[in-house]
Amino acid sequence: MRDYDGLKQALDDGVAQLGRLDIVCSNAGIFSTGLAAELAETTWRDVIDTNLTGMWHACKAAIRIWSRAAAAGRS
Numbered sequence: 258m259r260d261y262d263g264l265k266q267a268l269d270d271g272v273a274q275l276g277r278l279d280i281v282c283s284n285a286g287i288f289s290t291g292l293a294a295e296l297a298e299t300t301w302r303d304v305i306d307t308n309l310t311g312m313w314h315a316c317k318a319a320i321r322i323w324s325r326a327a328a329a330g331r332s
Contacts, residue, residue: 258285258311265318277331278322283315 258264272278287307289300 258283258314259306261314261318264314265321268318268322272322277326278319281315281319283312285311 268278285307287304289296289304
């Protein structure tokens, strides 16, 4: 989810093999426990990158595919 290029390639490969993309379900998530004041910066970044940026990557990659399909009249 954090690697946009890898995610985009996986979706492209899936579309090439299966023909189209109907839905996207971004189901990755992590959390951390403890006091916010004691949370390590890297832990915070890991949570944000997985939970928020990962969702954005999935949507961004899917929208790119759906936009191409719509332009080709296949939506």
